[in-house]
Amino acid sequence: MTSFEIDESTRFVADRDRVTWIDRREVARFSERTRASNALRERALAVMPAGVPNSWMAGYYAHPQLFADHGAGSRFFDPDGNSYIDMNVSDLSMTIGFGVHEIEQALADQYRKGAHFLLPTEDAIVTAELLAALTGMPSWQFTVAASGSNTDIMRIARHMTGRRKLVVFEGKYHGHIEETLVVSQDGQNVPEYQGMSGRRAEDTIILPFNDLEAVARVLKQRDVALVLTEPAMTNCTLVLPEPGFLEGLRQLTQETGTMLCIDEAHTFSFAYGGLTRLWQLKSDFMTLGKGFGSGVAFAAYGMTREVADHVERHLDILHRRSGIGLGGTLYGNALSMAVARDMLEHVLTEAAYNRISVLGTRMADGIDALCRDLDLPCRAFRLGPRSGMCLTTELPRNYREARPSMDLDMLDARRVFMANRGYWDCIVSAGPQASFAHSPEEIDGYVAVLGEFMEELVRG
Ligand SMILES: Cc1ncc(COP(=O)(O)O)c(C=O)c1O
Known part of the structure; x- marks a missing residue:
């Protein structure tokens, strides 16, 4: 086996029908909960391509467009008043939280x-x-x-x-x-x-x-x-x-x-x-x-x-x-x-970094535990505050080995599932990150919702 081949028995492959079913159900629910965003989107489409000021704001997400209203600490709020604990931290540009x-x-x-x-x-x-x-x-x-x-x-x-x-x-x-x-x-x-x-x-x-x-x-x-x-x-x-x-x-x-x-x-x-x-x-x-x-x-x-x-x-x-x-x-x-x-x-103090590193380890330990509990051929990524779910039993050494963990349809379904439960998930090519504003309970909550999603995916 060359270093670029992936053995199918050592990776998690989600059932496509199940992914589609969960995604459809969650998108319908999301649309119901985000009517104010939808109204803004209708207005925005007249003056901005795809209704957004920066194409990434539409292109990153497969669910209906969400608008942000305000943020505080670890979470932000949409115009309908729904709140989201932010695990994407704006692609690592908001790692200190909102309103510091x-x-x-x-x-x-x-x-x-x-x-x-x-x-x-x-x-x-x-x-x-x-x-x-x-x-x-x-x-x-x-x-x-x-x-x-x-x-x-x-x-x-x-x-x-x-x-x-x-x-x-x-x-x-x-x-x-x-x-x-x-x-x-x-x-x-x-x-x-x-x-x-x-x-x-x-x-x-x-x-x-x-x-x-x-x-x-x-x-x-x-x-x-x-x-x-x-x-x-x-x-x-x-x-x-x-x-x-x-x-x-x-x-x-x-x-x-x-x-x-x-x-x-x-x-x-x-x-x-x-x-x-x-x-x-x-x-x-x-x-x-x-x-x-x-x-x-x-x-x-x-x-x-x-x-x-x-x-x-x-x-x-x-x-x-x-x-x-x-x-x-x-x-x-x-x-x-x-x-x-x-x-x-x-x-950006040493103490603040030490704190998020502990939170990142907590998240990774939680993900490893849920992989064991559900008997998944998966494990946690871990590096300081950065974690996430690796969909192979071995950590990747290069892009080709990392690709199986970027199951775009599954991650789109996971994102909207989490959004409906108050968590704003990481973008598909990255991983969730503990921010300076997160509490240990919020990290545990993320792992719990991830566990709910995976359980529904594998057990129905
Ligand atoms: C490693 C790395 N370098 C450079 C950039 C570019 O950053 P920006 O979009 O702020 O120009 C990014 C953006 O994600 C990045 O991840």
Whole structure:
């Protein structure tokens, strides 16, 4: 058996008729409970495609469109007054919960003083100092989204190495960037979505995660500018690095003059200082994003001193000297820097991370117990606050092994089943995450509803 084949006896395969039956029943119930959302949707369709301001808000979900009204702590409310304990935490951009007082204060104070000047404020220095102390990356830049951070990083890496190519790992997501929105189809690189030129796909090499031999074969050509990877893959369920994989990646990139970026847009929420600090990782760049989990639109990237010196020497100076194409109008704005500083000083404390790690373990233990009780060939994913249900007996080592846990129809049915019982489930490619606002009882409640769903699925 090659590492990519899945033995059918070691994976959970849901009965299709049962999935459809549960889904239909739950969608009907959901529609009844969300009439105000439906009315808003009818109105919204006249002025926004699919009735949403961002296509992800419709494309992520198969059930009728839900609108949000407000949130408080661990839950949000829809316009009908239904509440949802949020296990998706807005795809890890709301990991601190709704309405955190310190952030509310920082936003109000800075807005009064001025949201943006297109000039640096002292908060930017403090934020960069705090990030440097926390992660070991000495120098920082700020953007509005991790997509922007990764775009800047690719440009710097290309300029520094004089090479064009990029290595990413199958199952990755690094933002809405043409070079990374590439998939391999019958041995050919093709754009992942429509409306893309396809030209950038030629520069991208897609390799299986946890396969150092494949990386070594490619890097020895010495034409790759950058290897871009998450420390653990989080966008195709959860794929952990095997012992030595990330260290090997560092060694191979250094030996071949290739740059390495650890994308912690998600995993910064898994551990204090991210997995870079937890696992003592070394790289040339580090990506952060999603307002560090505050829900405020900002992101960042860290770089070594050598990279920072290079950037400084090749700064673009408007109409006078063409340098590396970095930056953007709202990047590093005063409002976001005030929030970033406040997050690091007051919210993202080691104690808070320790607490969510305990909650994540509680969730994973609960999922393992329910798999045993129902005699399912399944187990829990676990990494700090991140958990979820792995639909195979063995944890995946790469995307192909993770695919069976992404049973889209079953997960759509599970999502609407949970929504009707007060839980907002994770998106299909990810896993539920314990947030700073969750209580142990809410975590237990999630596992209990998951158990109810699985029991109905397998026992009827
Ligand atoms: C690992 C990773 N990098 C980058 C991004 C892009 O983030 P954004 O959508 O904020 O640009 C994401 C988004 O989910 C991500 O998961």
